[in-house]
Amino acid sequence: MKSQEIRQQFLDFFESKKHAIVPSAPMVLKNDPTLMFTNAGMVPFKEYFLGQKKATNARVADSQKCLRVSGKHNDLEEVGKDTYHHTMFEMLGNWSFGDYFKKEAISWAWEFLVDVLKIDKDCLYVSVFEGAKEDGLGFDQEAFDFWKELIDEDRIINGNKKDNFWEMGAQGPCGPCSEIHVDIRSAEEKAKISGKSLVNMDHPQVVEIWNLVFMEYNRKADGSLEKLPSKHVDTGMGFERLCMVMQNVQSNYDTDCFTPLIREVEAITENDYGKNEEVDIAIRVISDHVRAVAFAIADGQLPSNNGAGYVIRRILRRAIRYGFTFLNKKEPFIYKLVTTLSKQMGANFPEIKAQKQLVTNVIKEEENSFLRTLEQGLILLDGIIKNTKGTEVSGKKAFELFDTYGFPIDLTALILSEKNMTLNESDFNVELEKQKNRSRAAAVVETDDWVVLQEDTEEEFIGYDTLATKVKITRYRKVSSKKDGELYQLVFNMTPFYAEGGGQVGDKGYIEVDNGNVIYIVDTKKENNLIIHFAKSLPKNPTQTFNAVVDEKQRFRTNCNHTATHLLHQALREILGTHVEQKGSAVHSKNLRFDFSHFSKLTVDELRAVEDFVNARIESKIPLEEFRNIPMQTAQDKGAMALFGEKYGDTVRAIQFGNSVELCGGTHVENTSDIWHFKIVSESAIASGIRRIEAITGDATKDFYFENNRAFFEIKDLLKNPKNPQKAIADLQNENTALKKQIEGLLKDKAKNLKSELINEVEEINGVNFLAKKLDLDAGSLKDLAFEIGTQVENLFLIAGTENNGKAGLTCYISKNLVEEKSLNAGQIVRELGKLIQGGGGGQPNFATAGGKNPAGIEEALEKAKEYIS
Structure with missing residues (x-):
């Protein structure tokens, strides 16, 4: 049975049980500060479990894209090495929000596996929660009784808290669970060892296939449990593992979820799968990782250097280095797999088909970039090896290569082993742990339990119509972090404060009591379905009524910038073409940022046309038309586009x-004329096929033109107020060019005169002709001089210092034979000596330069250079 049929049978089965079938939510999360990615099927429904929103349907089923690469659920390092862990995977799930509970969840799971899919019940084992004394929880007798009606008692296993009590996190909804495990070993293997003894023992053919979670508790900050108002069911079945069972294979990677990608990797790299374990692992890593990266990009998350973007970049780089090391691929190739992936999964996940070209471009650009990093790292590692006395390489040096240059530590270890050398792993791990501790300390947020003042009603946002209203605090809690200090999170029964979302910044303002005392609201965010107001302090009497007031000036400026992003989007599609799609935005009170798909840098004429288009709409005084709570199809019929992710x-x-016309939950001006004026301040590339425009409106544009006008008159004043400033500047530039040429000529003559003088100052130290000197030359002349001396003096090690405009410089030249014979490396030497001038640098093994801000350190650097040959 093909994977598409299996997925459809699951959805059809639960539809017959009166479940609403919903599409997969995006894999990248935007309104949940506790998670970067959807790491389990229940994540899109957290607000229902938390009681923050009432479910539209009490029964739901879906196939949810999930990603597990960070935090508590982190499978990254297992991926590829075994046959059943993945970064991205599909989780088939059925959900009950206060409707059915254990009996139905258990009986339907059994019915689907045994009666519908015809899985041999003698291959199945189930587990039930054995209890946990520390939580005051006993054995799950109820689940056990339901199971023993379906399966022999000797196939029911008692599971501990680790395996059979599911928790959302350190706090939040949780409950006991029943796991269903499948044993797909051969009859001979089963006869030797009972499958029961292999459950939850990481055996590749005895694996958990379905987890039925009975959500009935809430874990509080102090670790205690309290009953939830309603009981819920949250089940998750690994789709790829189910396909392994149904397709009678021994590995997830042998299912048609992966075989098309594996065949394509074989064809591109000319490596055969199934003949060499290292090659097999590499092919599995690449086939798995390209799915995770491609779907993350399609959901709107580009690779970057922080947050969720860094996680995606890390996954892709892991795939690249496996290809580089074990498949001998030194050029980009992973991007070519996107076509296969699109054909394979596009019918069920249309986003991958619609975003195919963008995904391809971004992956190719990332591959090119990281392969350049690997090439540079190999050169640096070669230098470290040459300068290592003995066979053990410093873990500290390896960590610098890993941390500063992004060179993978496993690749370092592999190269060293090929050269019969070792890595001091303990020193490396010490440095790595220091870095992790710094990151952990910065990221730690201590969160108290909610103090509930009144039963939750769905919080109403009224900020489209008013900026001030009377409110009551329904719940609050204290949060503390190194970054923000101590703050209080407040939830109101209604609020005029806009919560950060859709690219728009959250509102600021204050709440006021009758006596005039105010508490400032410094930010507003959304957590699942709650609007959270961050306050600097807690009111003495939080049960009273408050006057909540939004900062009107900031909101108005934000409105101007948000409306401008809509007009900008329209302008780009009109001027550049309908291929332009929004890929991200950031709307603040001071400025706006808009990311969009486009294949090339915008010309000056295109940028001017975009500005003119937006400003023409501002001058046309177009009124706002708002359509609230309309069906999605009605909005699309009006021309509104849905954004991927x-x-x-x-x-x-x-x-x-x-x-x-755009789908938008943000706030806007009443009329485009309120914006006053729109000005682009920058346009740049942020990824292959993705451009970024930064712009300003309103008061910011007034300040911009005022500052430019002031600067213009200051320049005119410096030029003695010429009638034609442009001509005066051009004359100055021409004169400057002519003078530069004269100076260059004089410096070259000076360098020639210096050459013979410097050659006479060369001293021999241990067979090396050494010269260290502070010189009054520019960088270009000094480089020419160094190479000229090098042609006349054999075995030369030259180090020169320069001072220019308060900046220090170092230049190092080493004869090529010394690089090989004495293991001297100019790049490494100037990098070390550069610290003495409070700077850094690098270059080739025979020529390198460094720059710094401490000229006083030049003499010490020149003196220290002798140590390399003494």
Whole structure:
């Protein structure tokens, strides 16, 4: 049975049990500060479990894209090495929000596996929670009784808290669970060892296939448990593992979830799968990782140097280095797999088909970039090896290569082993742990339990219509972090404060009591379905009524910038073409940022046309047309585009300014004329096929033009107020060019005169002709001089210092034979000596330069250079 049929049978089965079938939510999360990615099927439904929103459907089923590479659920380092862990995987799930509970969840799971899919029940084992004394929880007798009606008692296993009590995190909804395990070993293997003894022992053919979680508790900050108001069911079945069972193979990678990708990797790299374990692991890593990276990009998350983007970059780089090391691929190739992936999964996940070209471009660019990093790292590692006395390489040096240059430590270890050398792993791990501790300390957030003042009602946002209203605090809690210090999170029964979302910054303002005392709201964010107001302190009497007031000036400026992003989007599609799609935005009170898909840098004329287009709409005084709570199809019929990576409900809000129509939950001006003026301040590339425009509006543009006008008159004043400033500047530039040429000529003559003088100052030290000197030359002349002396003096080690405009410079030249014979490396030497001038540098083994801000350190650096040959 093919994977598509298996997925459809699951959805059809639960539809017959009166479950609403919903599409997969995006894999990248935007309104959950506790998670970067959807790491389990229940994540899109957290607000229902937390009681923050009432479910539209009490029964739901889906196939959810999940990613497990960070935090508590981190499978990254297992991926590829075994046959059943993955970064991205599909989780088939059925959910009950206060409706059915253990009996139905257990009986339907059994019915689907045994009666519908015809899995031999003698291959199945189930586990039930044995209890946990520390939590005051006993054996799950209820689940046991339901199971023993379906399966022999000797196939029911008592599971401990680690395996059979599921928790969302350190705090939050949780409950006992029943796991279903499948044993797909041969009859001979089963006869030797009972499958029961292999459950939860990481055996590749005795694996957990389905977890039925009975959510009935809430874990509080102090570790205690309290009963949830309603009981819920949260089940998750590994789709790839189910396909392994149904397709009668011994590995997830032998299913048709992966075989098309594996065949393509074999064809591209000319490596055969199944003949060499190292090659097999590499092919599995690449086939798995390309799925995770491609779907993350399609969901709107580009690789970057921080947050979720860094995780995606790390996954891709792991795949690249496996290809580089074990498949001997020194050029980009992973991007070519996107076509296969799109054909394979596009029918069920249309985002991968729609975003295919963007995903391909981004992966190719990332591959090129990291392969350059690997090439540079190999040169640096070669230098470290040459300068190592003995066979053990310093773990500290290896960590610097890993931390500063991104060179993988496993690749370092592999190269060293090939050269019969070892790595001081303990020193490396010490440095790594120091870095992790710094990161952990910065990221630690201590969160108290919610103090509930009144039963939750769904919090109403009224900030589209008013910026001030009377509110009551329904719940609050204290949070502490190294970054922000101590803050209080407040939830109101209604609020005029806009919570950060859709690229728009959260509102600031204050709440006021009757006596005039105020507590400032410094930010507003959304956590699942709660609007969280961050306050600097807690009111003495939090049960009273407050006057909540939004900062009107900041909101207005933010409105101007948000409306401008809509007009900018329209302008780009009109001027550049309809291939332009929004890929991200950031709307603040001071400025706006807009990311979009486009294949080339915008010309000056295109940028001017975009500005003119937006400003024409501002001058046209177009009024806002707002459509609240309309069906999604109605909004799309009006021309509104749905953005990939966004999660939309059954009803949406659409914003229209003339022909600009967008789905948007943000705040806007009443009329485009409120924006006053729009000005682009920069345009740049942020990834292959992705451009970024930064712009300003309103008061910021007034300040921009005022500063430019002031600077213009200051320049005119410096030029003695010429009638034609442009001509005066051009004359100065021409004169400057002519003078530079004269100076260059004089410096070259000076260098020639210096050459014979410097050759006479060369001294021999241990067979090396050494010269260290502080010189008054520019970088170009000094380089020419060094190479000229090098042609006349054999075995030369030259180090020169320069001072220019308060900056220090070092230049190092080493004859090529010394690089090989004495293991001297100019790049490494100037990097070390550069610390003495409070700077750094690098270059080739025979020529390198460094720059710094401490000229006083030049003499010490020149003196220390002798140590390399003494």
